Amino acid sequence: MGRTPCCEKEHTNKGAWTKEEDERLINYIKAYGEGCWRSLPKAAGLLRCGKSCRLRWINYLRPDLKRGNFTDEEDEMIIHLHSLLGNKWSLIAARIPGRTDNEIKNYWNTHIKRKLNSRGIDPQTHTPLNSTSTASTTTTSNNSIKKGSSSNTNSTTKFQLESQNSLTKVMQAPQIVRGTTSCEESNSSSGITTEEVNPAAELNLDLSLGLSVQPAQPHQQVTFQVSGYQKQGVCFCYSLGQSCTCGGSMAGSITAQDNLYRLYKPY
DNA sequence: AAACACTTCAACCGCACGCAA
DNA sequence: ATTGCGTGCGGTTGAAGTGTT
Numbered sequence: 001m002g003r004t005p006c007c008e009k010e011h012t013n014k015g016a017w018t019k020e021e022d023e024r025l026i027n028y029i030k031a032y033g034e035g036c037w038r039s040l041p042k043a044a045g046l047l048r049c050g051k052s053c054r055l056r057w058i059n060y061l062r063p064d065l066k067r068g069n070f071t072d073e074e075d076e077m078i079i080h081l082h083s084l085l086g087n088k089w090s091l092i093a094a095r096i097p098g099r100t101d102n103e104i105k106n107y108w109n110t111h112i113k114r115k116l117n118s119r120g121i122d123p124q125t126h127t128p129l130n131s132t133s134t135a136s137t138t139t140t141s142n143n144s145i146k147k148g149s150s151s152n153t154n155s156t157t158k159f160q161l162e163s164q165n166s167l168t169k170v171m172q173a174p175q176i177v178r179g180t181t182s183c184e185e186s187n188s189s190s191g192i193t194t195e196e197v198n199p200a201a202e203l204n205l206d207l208s209l210g211l212s213v214q215p216a217q218p219h220q221q222v223t224f225q226v227s228g229y230q231k232q233g234v235c236f237c238y239s240l241g242q243s244c245t246c247g248g249s250m251a252g253s254i255t256a257q258d259n260l261y262r263l264y265k266p267y
Numbered sequence: 268a269a270a271c272a273c274t275t276c277a278a279c280c281g282c283a284c285g286c287a288a
Numbered sequence: 289a290t291t292g293c294g295t296g297c298g299g300t301t302g303a304a305g306t307g308t309t
Contacts (some may be wrong), residue, residue: 106276
């Protein structure tokens with residue numbers, strides 16, 4: 001039986017995108033917004049698979065992407081987040097503004113791995129390269145953190161190496177909650193992704209690993225502006241474990257439910 | 268200048284998840 | 289409970305670029 005293909009492969013282009021295809025995709029998304037990727041190619045007049053369009057947009061065409069070299073600060077941030085999250089590139093990318101999971105993954109494989117090796121650190125386990133016995137068990141565990149996976153006794157090994165302080169940082173970090181949206185819902189031109197940050201969900205991730213965790217710090221009450229109006233909200237702003245520094249002027253996203261505004265900042 | 272080796276990164280692929288019917 | 293759809297994720301590939309001999 002199997003799944004139906006995501007597109008009719010014999011009628012789709014593959015490989016590098018042309019400038020004209022890029023323009024078509026950009027123009028379509030500008031007009032109708034992101035989402036409904038399956039039907040987008042036809043609507044936009046593109047002979048491409050929907051997945052290919054999504055990838056091209058997310059990894060290359062999105063206007064909020066930061067191009068150019070990674071800074072040292074970003075390097076260290078990636079290393080730190082990888083030590084906490086493993087190869088969860090999308091989670092890492094969610095905390096580094098303007099960078100995509102693909103970009104970070106490539107950068108990790110081509111630069112940071114080498115950088116850590118030259119420092120004598122195992123890139124997978126973040127432990128000194130000599131401690132091979134520990135590394136052999138933790139490498140697999142690091143990559144075994146699957147969505148919804150059941151607890152794995154090996155999984156705790158790596159995290160036991162981390163300080164309790166680092167665990168607290170993970171808990172305070174916002175998490176992307178994947179959500180499928182209907183085409184109608186997602187056809188806004190806001191440019192804001194449909195992903196929502198949910199610190200509690202990240203807590204669940206850690207709990208699934210059988211960890212003892214500390215409660216996150218209370219969130220800060222802030223005043224901020226939405227469409228020219230002053231609003232009160234709860235700040236989920238987070239700076240790798242440091243207390244809130246946003247002061248209500250948010251660079252991150254804002255969500256609102258029942259007049260309760262939640263402010264998020266990637267880091 | 269040519270041949271080869273190595274590196275980079277955009278794009279592809281298969282699978283998993285959430286949701287609706 | 290089952291199935292199919294739409295989407296997102298992580299691993300992998302291969303073309304293009306760059307460096308070396």
